[in-house]
Amino acid sequence: MVYVIIYTELFESEVWDMRVGMGYDVHKLVEGRPLILGGVHVPYEKGLLGHSDADVLLHAISDALLGAAALGDIGKHFPDTDPKYKGADSIGLLKEVRRLVEEECYLIENVDATVIAQRPKLAPYIEEMAENIAEALGIGRKQVNVKATTEEHLGFTGEGLGISANAVCMLTPVDNFIYEDVLRPGGQTGCQGCPGCQKGE
Ligand SMILES: Nc1ccn([C@@H]2O[C@H](COP(=O)(O)O)[C@@H](O)[C@H]2O)c(=O)n1
Numbered sequence: 001m002v003y004v005i006i007y008t009e010l011f012e013s014e015v016w017d018m019r020v021g022m023g024y025d026v027h028k029l030v031e032g033r034p035l036i037l038g039g040v041h042v043p044y045e046k047g048l049l050g051h052s053d054a055d056v057l058l059h060a061i062s063d064a065l066l067g068a069a070a071l072g073d074i075g076k077h078f079p080d081t082d083p084k085y086k087g088a089d090s091i092g093l094l095k096e097v098r099r100l101v102e103e104e105c106y107l108i109e110n111v112d113a114t115v116i117a118q119r120p121k122l123a124p125y126i127e128e129m130a131e132n133i134a135e136a137l138g139i140g141r142k143q144v145n146v147k148a149t150t151e152e153h154l155g156f157t158g159e160g161l162g163i164s165a166n167a168v169c170m171l172t173p174v175d176n177f178i179y180e181d182v183l184r185p186g187g188q189t190g191c192q193g194c195p196g197c198q199k200g201e
């Protein structure tokens with residue numbers, strides 16, 4: 001009962017500030033470049049063109065996270081005019097996005113993303129992509145979902161001219177977990193009782 005009352009008060013007092021974010025990115029497919037998606041080198045006759053490694057999936061996820069934390073977008077933090085990011089490994093950029101999000105005292109609840117590619121078949125690589133993303137973000141494997149779809153030969157992705165990706169995420173302020181933990185009957189898990197991430201595991 002106390003649990004319900006305090007939770008109701010949290011909702012009413014705006015402390016319960018969950019945030020959603022969405023991200024979208026697209027890169028052109030060209031010959032002579034490796035195809036990197038979710039930090040996985042996917043064997044294919046073409047790769048994505050970009051200033052960085054052009055990992056369209058990680059860029060969409062980065063933008064979703066930055067959006068949820070009201071931190072702008074990937075281009076603001078890693079400008080494509082900066083030689084520092086030439087050929088950049090987007091897993092490293094995603095880790096930096098995580099740092100920025102955590103600096104704002106948010107925990108990442110989940111990430112869900114879709115890669116839109118007519119070819120190649122991505123199913124064999126999806127698990128490794130999700131594992132890479134979970135590791136870079138310091139969250140559990142079950143907090144990440146990656147999907148792939150074709151666009152039924154329609155439009156620029158359907159014609160194989162490029163690959164795009166969409167992502168959404170949810171963040172929770174660290175505060176909520178402190179309140180939840182105080183109220184949680186029984187045991188405590190994770191760092192100092194915080195159940196929000198796997199940092200201590
Ligand atoms: N590049 C892709 C695209 C799709 N898949 C998998 O195939 C399923 C069916 O795709 P549709 O576009 O016909 O809906 C999809 O759910 C994916 O599992 C893939 O592996 N690689």
Ligand SMILES: C[C@@]1(CO)OP(=O)(O)OP(=O)(O)OC[C@H]1O
Pocket residue numbers: 025026049050051052053054055059074075076078079080081085088093
């Ligand atoms: C990460 C960056 C760095 O140049 O990568 P790009 O390969 O330029 O990719 P894009 O998604 O067009 O923009 C994001 C850039 O900030």
